[in-house]
Amino acid sequence: xxxxxxxxxxxxxxxxxxxGASAIRPLMADPARAxxxxxxxxxxxxxxxxxSVSDTVRDALLALxxxxxxxxxxxxxxxGEAINTTEGRxxxxxxxxxxxxxxxxxxxYASVEVHATLDAMRxxxxxxxxxxxxxxxxxxxxxxxxxxxxxxxxxxWRQGMPMRVHYLSNVDxxxxxxxxxxxxxxRTLVLVASKTFTTAETMxxxxxxxxxxxxxxxxxxxxxxxxxxxxxxxTREFGVPxxxxxxxxxWVGGRFSMWSAIGLSIALACGWEEFAALLAGARKMDxxxxxxxxxxxxxxxxxxxxxWHVNGLGYPSRAVLPYDDRLARFPAHLQQVExxxxxxxxxxxxxxxxxxxxxxxxxxxxxxxxxxxxxxxHQGTTPVPADIVLIANPDHGFEENHRLLLANxxxxxxxLLRGRxxxxxxxxxxxxxxxxxxxxxxxPHRLFPGNRPSATLVLPRxxxxxxxxxxxxxxxxxxxxxxxxxxxxxxxxxxELGKQLAGTLLPELAPGAAVGEHDPSTTALIAExxxxxGG
Ligand code: F6P
Numbered sequence: 001x002x003x004x005x006x007x008x009x010x011x012x013x014x015x016x017x018x019x020g021a022s023a024i025r026p027l028m029a030d031p032a033r034a035x036x037x038x039x040x041x042x043x044x045x046x047x048x049x050x051x052s053v054s055d056t057v058r059d060a061l062l063a064l065x066x067x068x069x070x071x072x073x074x075x076x077x078x079x080g081e082a083i084n085t086t087e088g089r090x091x092x093x094x095x096x097x098x099x100x101x102x103x104x105x106x107x108x109y110a111s112v113e114v115h116a117t118l119d120a121m122r123x124x125x126x127x128x129x130x131x132x133x134x135x136x137x138x139x140x141x142x143x144x145x146x147x148x149x150x151x152x153x154x155x156x157w158r159q160g161m162p163m164r165v166h167y168l169s170n171v172d173x174x175x176x177x178x179x180x181x182x183x184x185x186x187r188t189l190v191l192v193a194s195k196t197f198t199t200a201e202t203m204x205x206x207x208x209x210x211x212x213x214x215x216x217x218x219x220x221x222x223x224x225x226x227x228x229x230x231x232x233x234x235t236r237e238f239g240v241p242x243x244x245x246x247x248x249x250x251w252v253g254g255r256f257s258m259w260s261a262i263g264l265s266i267a268l269a270c271g272w273e274e275f276a277a278l279l280a281g282a283r284k285m286d287x288x289x290x291x292x293x294x295x296x297x298x299x300x301x302x303x304x305x306x307x308w309h310v311n312g313l314g315y316p317s318r319a320v321l322p323y324d325d326r327l328a329r330f331p332a333h334l335q336q337v338e339x340x341x342x343x344x345x346x347x348x349x350x351x352x353x354x355x356x357x358x359x360x361x362x363x364x365x366x367x368x369x370x371x372x373x374x375x376x377x378h379q380g381t382t383p384v385p386a387d388i389v390l391i392a393n394p395d396h397g398f399e400e401n402h403r404l405l406l407a408n409x410x411x412x413x414x415x416l417l418r419g420r421x422x423x424x425x426x427x428x429x430x431x432x433x434x435x436x437x438x439x440x441x442x443x444p445h446r447l448f449p450g451n452r453p454s455a456t457l458v459l460p461r462x463x464x465x466x467x468x469x470x471x472x473x474x475x476x477x478x479x480x481x482x483x484x485x486x487x488x489x490x491x492x493x494x495x496e497l498g499k500q501l502a503g504t505l506l507p508e509l510a511p512g513a514a515v516g517e518h519d520p521s522t523t524a525l526i527a528e529x530x531x532x533x534g535g
Contacts, residue, residue: 016312141193148258281468331363419450
């Protein structure tokens, strides 16, 4: 008997091959469509109607979700099963924001330990804020030990909050060079955020900054160091006092770790209440994901829409456009959450995946994106689905600006959908008095094909709670896609080779060093760098 899941895939692909499968405008003739394809989860409204997912396609996609057992797989994750099979680990970031006795891994109550750490983090934050010695916090970390906390702190920090916060991630010394001038070592608390405490870039920066503290503070420097890690042996060796180490477990993936001790910089900078509200928001989305049936489950519906775009229609990328400047780092965070999770080419069983997996994700805040890459979304050769995030109410008093921002966000989605046909473009040019010859020459350049998909997410306002919901929504979407594509969304072996080769190359770049065996291009580049650097 043919595999039921493959039959469900075939049904989706058959619908995608039908003539007009990518058309959206005809579907919009149905006045009830917008309501039928708009969903609410927590405080987030998601309008998925501006896509070519028809009712028939949606049924086929939901059938695929059932045949791929997405929701039973979700329940296995929540039971703490070792679903990250290549690393033999559970995947339990939901425990980081769950109630005290909710989640177990094996015989251990994961949640009890989570809450003990949260209590210690809270006490530490309150002590630091009360003492008032530190004005600035520097978080040294990279990937998941940087992007999530940085994104959240960028979104939530306002004047008057307890501390200024800085994120040092790039091993490029220019980053530290630019940062250190604004900092007083006596008033700077340094967090070394690294799940493994072995990441080369983070450890290089940690040594650099520890040297800067020691030069100013001597023996007292270690008191300004905090570690956020699962590797307590290494944090001790580095010199961090034990009561300034905040741990977590290997069942927290790096890109899902902003809710763990890795998020301490958010709490220090913005205050504990903000961090607690962030966790509560994520929990709200968890509750939706864990309980909503398939046809109403927003993370699943967004994942299925992505399957339609990537596999059905062959769209290889997606844009993320937050219409809120405070969410400037949200696309960067999602790049790691989505691309490190779903950039996979073999199944859970190690066989080639017979179809495309994770798309390229990129983005910038609207309205800036409109003046850079949106041209390609409107008139490029391959459609790029866009997620447009709108925040209904701002936290400033510049009402005109906000209306302009919202109008632009709505306009992009509308323009992508509608496009502009020849009669409209002709009429506009005729009204300007242009000659017939000029009109015909310009016409093809000014046409917009339309029928380009977007999803619009609306949040009532951007605060810690709604931000937590938004981030968790995408985390769960990634989970669903991993289950649909049958790939392990929780490992990242693809980052290892580059790390190893960098380790080999490092000594070869020292002055006068012998150069090992490389391909001719790399050999020539090493020689050129030696020549330019005088070595
Ligand atoms: O190189 C990829 C990665 O392993 C990410 O998955 C992780 O978030 C990042 O490096 C940082 O790792 P760590 O927190 O162990 O320093």
